[in-house]
Amino acid sequence: MTASTFDPGSYERGRKYSLDLEVPNHPEITIPVLLIRGANSGAMLVVSAAVHGDEFEGVRAIFEVVEQIDPSEMSGDLLAAPVSNPPAFWAGTRCSPLDGANLARVFPGSPDGGPTPAIAHTLAEALISKADFYLDLHSAGVACLMPTMAGYSANDPRGRDAAECFGATVIWGHPDIAPGRTISFAHERRIPWLYSEARGAGRIDPEDLRTFRQGVLNLMRHLNILPGEAVIQTPIRHRLLGDGNIEAGLTCGVEGFFMSAVELLQPVAKGQELGRTVDLHGETIETFCATDAGIVALIRQFPVVKPGDAMFVVTGTEET
Ligand SMILES: [Zn+2]
Known part of the structure; x- marks a missing residue:
């Protein structure tokens, strides 16, 4: 299956699917994809994790949420890439060992480029461009510490509303979005988005895992894919505003x-x-x-x- 032949709408409703996406001109790389088609029609939430290969909280959160959800309760779809950057993931590194590139700096990528631009192109076309809402689960990775938070565009109230119900105690609004990101690709397409960060440091903090799992479910409730209201355990304590660019x-x-x-x-x-x-x-x-x-x-x-x-x-x- 390639990005151009993948059509989530062609899969029968009310079931879960485990799929693999081919990366153009790089037959050695496939991107694992999980699709849950709700019993009823509705919005499509696209979630990615491990865009950086040393960020593991989102990987586990996606596995656990997909296992837990009953498609018969869903009105809409969940399309997830638990390991968006397999070469970096297997190396345990932020950037790809194949070309040294940072996947979150090369979007929209290119089918004719090196492995990392080709992965970006595949994720952009097969997943992000199909989203009614896009969530990218990051963390501070092996080398850094960050607060567990949801980040959003300060210029898009749809992202702000979603950040308010994600369930993290820190939210971070960004007036400007630097190019090359997954979220800058979504932003240019007018697809509302959020990203998350967590403490990182190479392990999965149990509290961070709970926040991410709950955050995905809360977004699905916010988008009416799941019934009910967002469950907020602890109110927001910090509202950050400013540049989030590590560089x-x-x-x-x-x-x-x-x-x-x-x-x-x-x-x-x-x-x-x-x-x-x-x-x-x-x-x-x-x-x-x-x-x-x-x-x-x-x-x-x-x-x-x-x-x-x-x-x-x-x-x-x-x-x-
Ligand atoms: Zn990251």
């Missing part, structure tokens, strides 16, 4: 051992020290300071660092 944050300049001086979601002042890198005699060789006042939204977790590594993101809040 726009502070990056590492020299190789060394990193020591953070702040916690996630801690408010910081402009110029405040966030952390430092020391050499192997404990001498400080680089200091990281906040370029603006704000809230800490990403911290480097893996302590051995090299030039170019993402170290901190500080963003604003709705109140500031």
Whole structure:
């Protein structure tokens, strides 16, 4: 099955399907796809996980939600790619071992490109372009820590409404969406979207897994694919607003051992020290300071660092 021959609407209603998508010009790669066709017609929610190969919370959340859902209760469809980037997933790395590319920077991709642009093209055509709503489940990956949150476009109230009912205690509105993302592809097509982040650090935190699972089910209720109202366990505590681009944050300049001086979601002042890198005699060789006042939204977790590594993101809040 290829992106151009895949038609979710051709599958009989009221059942679950396990499928594989071929990637053009790369026969060694297939993308696993799970489709649940509800007994009744309705909206199509598309969910992806492991766009970065070291982010595992969404993979497990999709498996558990698909196992749990009864298609006879559904009015509409769930189309999911639990492992969107198989080469990076099997390597346990953010970027692909095949071409070094970051899948979340090459959308809309190309059928004639290298493996990562070809995967992007397949996901874009076979899945995202078919969505009435698109959710991309990320996390901070092996190297970083991030708050468990739902991110949305500050310019699209449909995304904001969805973020409000996802169930995460942190939501993050972005005034601008950088190109090349899964969500920028959806954005250009006027498809409403959300993405999520979680603590990451290479493991699946049980609370994060619950939030993601509940978040997918809440979105399905929000879209009337499942009956009932969204179940919110804990109200929203932080409403962040600002740039979420990791590359726009502070990056590492020299190789060394990193020591953070702040916690996630801690408010910081402009110029405040966030952390430092020391050499192997404990001498400080680089200091990281906040370029603006704000809230800490990403911290480097893996302590051995090299030039170019993402170290901190500080963003604003709705109140500031
Ligand atoms: Zn990611």
